[in-house]
Amino acid sequence: MSYIAPLKDMQFVLNELANLSEISQLPGCEDATPDTVEAVLEENAKFCGEVIAPLNHPSDKEPSFWHDGNVTTSKGFKEAFRGFVEAGWQGVQHPAEFGGQGLPKLVATPCIEMLHASSLSFALVALLTDGAIEALLTAGSEEQKARFIEPLITGKWTGTMNLTEPQAGSDLAAVRTRAVPQGDGTYKVFGTKIFITYGEHDMAENIIHLVLARTPDAPPGVKGISLFIVPKFLVNEDGSLGARNDAHCVSIEHKLGIKASPTAVLQFGDHGGATGYLVGEENRGLEYMFIMMNAARFGVGMQGIALAERAYQKAVAYAKDRVQSRDLAGSSGPVSIIHHPDVRRMLMSMRAQTEAARALAYVGAGLSDLAHHHPDEATRKANLAVYEYLVPIIKGWSTEMSENVARDGVQVHGGMGFIEETGAAQHYRDAKILTIYEGTTAIQANDLVGRKTVRDGGAVAKSILAQVRATEAQLAEVQGDEFAAMRRELAAGSAALEQVVDFMVANIKSDIKGVFAGSVLYLKLAGIVLGGWQMARAALVAHKKLQAGEGDAAFLRAKITTARFFADHILSQAGGLRTAIVEGSAGVLGLAEDQF
Amino acid sequence: MSYIAPLKDMQFVLNELANLSEISQLPGCEDATPDTVEAVLEENAKFCGEVIAPLNHPSDKEPSFWHDGNVTTSKGFKEAFRGFVEAGWQGVQHPAEFGGQGLPKLVATPCIEMLHASSLSFALVALLTDGAIEALLTAGSEEQKARFIEPLITGKWTGTMNLTEPQAGSDLAAVRTRAVPQGDGTYKVFGTKIFITYGEHDMAENIIHLVLARTPDAPPGVKGISLFIVPKFLVNEDGSLGARNDAHCVSIEHKLGIKASPTAVLQFGDHGGATGYLVGEENRGLEYMFIMMNAARFGVGMQGIALAERAYQKAVAYAKDRVQSRDLAGSSGPVSIIHHPDVRRMLMSMRAQTEAARALAYVGAGLSDLAHHHPDEATRKANLAVYEYLVPIIKGWSTEMSENVARDGVQVHGGMGFIEETGAAQHYRDAKILTIYEGTTAIQANDLVGRKTVRDGGAVAKSILAQVRATEAQLAEVQGDEFAAMRRELAAGSAALEQVVDFMVANIKSDIKGVFAGSVLYLKLAGIVLGGWQMARAALVAHKKLQAGEGDAAFLRAKITTARFFADHILSQAGGLRTAIVEGSAGVLGLAEDQF
Structure with missing residues (x-):
């Protein structure tokens, strides 16, 4: 199979990091019992892996084409879409009264990931339809809802x-x-x-x-x-x-x-x-469109994670299969290239960033459910604020990350990666849209700085940082190099992020361009620190389970190693980003237009 | 014109950083008088800009094709190649006795840059022919030289x-x-x-x-x-x-x-x-091939710089032309997007990295000339060692950098960048081969670590670092924020690089895989620090000239600003790389194969 859904990691994140058990007790989310969720994910994984994923590469070679106002989609798309909607996959997160499954966003999120990992091109029709459904649910008249939503959920339209x-x-x-x-x-x-x-x-x-x-x-x-x-x-x-x-x-x-x-x-x-x-x-169209766009932006963030996962799986398979050159530590003959340290480094970088972004996005989905379904208004409001802070990061950072991961995926393949037949190059090409559509990374970053950070004087950002600090304290209680490294880099990262938030709040009035010169770097810094935070949380859970003799030990140990990799290799970039943001605006803005 | 050779920056680097005046006094390099060099560069720029550059995008749309064992190249290639060889451009750096112009590598280098910037695909025929000429000059018999070299230089073959x-x-x-x-x-x-x-x-x-x-x-x-x-x-x-x-x-x-x-x-x-x-x-084939490959690796590094320059020019042109959204600092209507801070940041990042890599490569070319033409054997040997240390960095770092620059080039274009018609996407696709062929970045990094760093106990690396420190001392003598920033980041960078060299030398025997787990990161760190060093040298020259009232003030001021950008935004990554190398091998190597 060209794509095998990472169900084990998905379940781990849902249950251990994103509090599925709490979400499934919210009013309206009661259907999300552990058994139902497991069944939904397994069925979805099967459908995506068997029906959609095989279409991805052929449909890239023979894309949709236009003729006299009509568009013929790639071979197999029409039939796959029938199968998709008939199995009810368009409706996972939509209300049961219109034919949906009425499951929380948290449960829909891994389904979305699997669909996009199988084929970004195919999945887009579902993503856009989701957006239309959301907009109509929010702002449509009762008559419009009655007329349009069900056919969208059932895939008639x-x-x-x-x-x-x-x-x-x-x-x-x-x-x-x-x-x-x-x-x-x-x-x-x-x-x-x-x-x-x-x-x-x-x-x-x-x-x-x-x-x-x-x-x-x-x-x-x-x-x-x-x-x-x-x-x-x-x-x-x-x-x-x-x-x-x-x-x-x-x-x-x-x-x-x-x-x-x-x-x-x-x-x-x-x-x-x-x-x-x-x-x-x-005249309220933009407001409605933003509702739709926030959902779509989250969805595009998931596309980044999905593509990264698929590129990672492809690179791992190639690295295990391709035999070339001797092992550095000495072997008589050539070995599979996964034994070469730099191949290993690229695979770990792909893996660690994908897992971190997945964890952050799923946690975000859970916050969205709390924001919509929690009985207490103050709790809804508080969770909504954190979710809205995270949306531009989930969109912007996950997609920027996916470009790098897709790039490493080609690189692992060496010369074969550059040949279109291999398929790694498709991921590299596909990835490039994700940082552009539904608002470029710069537009996400403007949202993060303007509406999500300086407007409340950094209050939401600081509230999240307080949670990061709590995790740092937990890391300090665990022995071992891995946890020491995580704590060191997470503490440096959260300090850098706090300095940047303070810098932005302090300077937005006096030097707006100087602040926005660092906006994308701030988004990346926030992604790295919050992704690293999730990896540290995951490592703490893994440690606890290993101590208790629970769970899959190889999986849990891999989680700790991956979290450590993330700390040393990704979180360690935080200081440089801080410098570029806080010190770097003069260099960004110094030239006159005619000096370019 | 789709490409205008950056002659001003090229001349600045040749004269102020790469010591053309010294090179042109070496035995065999006397033809490289200032007038000749200026004429060569101007003619080459004209030919590349007018004849080759216009072929680049059309030939991507209608590539070469195979039919019954024959290959028909893209429209215009055959005629352009005739023009290229008839004007003598294949022979710039090759001996006059075989029909070449006998100019130093330092002068050939900007010509190579211009050719590749005009069309990577076209230029490759010249790059490979250069390699064949080098190999025959080195290892061919007199009869082989007589029979094969001249037709290669004149482009008959x-x-x-x-x-x-x-x-x-x-x-x-x-x-x-x-x-x-x-x-x-x-x-x-x-x-x-x-x-x-x-x-x-x-x-x-x-x-x-x-x-x-x-x-x-x-x-x-x-x-x-x-x-x-x-x-x-x-x-x-x-x-x-x-x-x-x-x-x-x-x-x-x-x-x-x-x-x-x-x-x-x-x-x-x-x-x-x-x-x-x-x-x-x-049985000495590999040795000969390495001669050819070292030249070709340097050439591929130049491809990276060339592509980055072209992508930068395209992005600047679009950013000046495309009008969208209001200026953040307040304006009544939409402005060209070069006014938006993040567009500006991307353009500066593209520019700064391209200029730094150009400076480092040209300096390397000058060292190669010293290594081949200096009358004193010890001087030749010392320069050869530094040149050989730089080759994997020039190849590896310049091409990794070019991927990022081409990526930013697409991003500056927004949605239009994703449309093939625009042309920015071609640079993104073309760039991806550069970190792969003539040895992937990992292979360059293995060379840098194994043959160029640990073999001499880090001696050559340290000798270069001593020169960097001398530049840091000069920076300390100049007033102003820009120079303080450059000094701070260059000092941090050179300290990080020294620690990494020490780490590699100390651990190569006991932990070879742990050392090589950081090899590509070391290559990038060396590129950043040595590129930043060249930018700092350039800024010092610019400052001196401005003080003396010499030269083009706008160009010189832009150089200082660009050097400052490089310090705050690129050199500032050094600390994170150091951490990833020195602390990060456990995370790279921790998983068993079946945990992937």
């Missing part, structure tokens, strides 16, 4: 997010698409949207486009943007399909990676106007 | 290096290709070679393959390898072409990048045996 325009990129203030009210409650939509993932395809009978547009009297900028449902085919009262709407795919992009997922240019209203239905209130 | 075999990868001990003496001084060669760059093409009338093979009585392992000339067409006494030799291209690879350069599988001897001529003595 799929969803898209239409934000970007040729002139607007990430700057939504520049959106120009117009929505003109028709007096009957509907609107006519006119405009061009680009970079629309699965904006056209042949895997479902209808596509529900969620489109940002301006009404005629809307104020300028982001405060004048509304959200519209623009279905590819209009939907009759009884839910059957009506006329073809004036929303057409005029081309798809030729991309570096995720080639099997069609990235559409959509033209709305070239033939009289595309019929659209306002979601929620006028 | 081209050269290849045939090392890799399907089962052998980087492990030359495993080479199986056989060479059977025919009793007439010739050999019949039988075997398969893979990954042969320009192993077949239509740009010249003959191809001179240099092939590693074993004679029947050769000892096993690397001590039984000999080097053979195996021309595609046999060459008659008078230099005219004879019969087609039994060396055939059976396929070319479908690669992630450098798609326009054909990477051939060559089959020798399937039809009776390929006629080959021994170069030098039997």
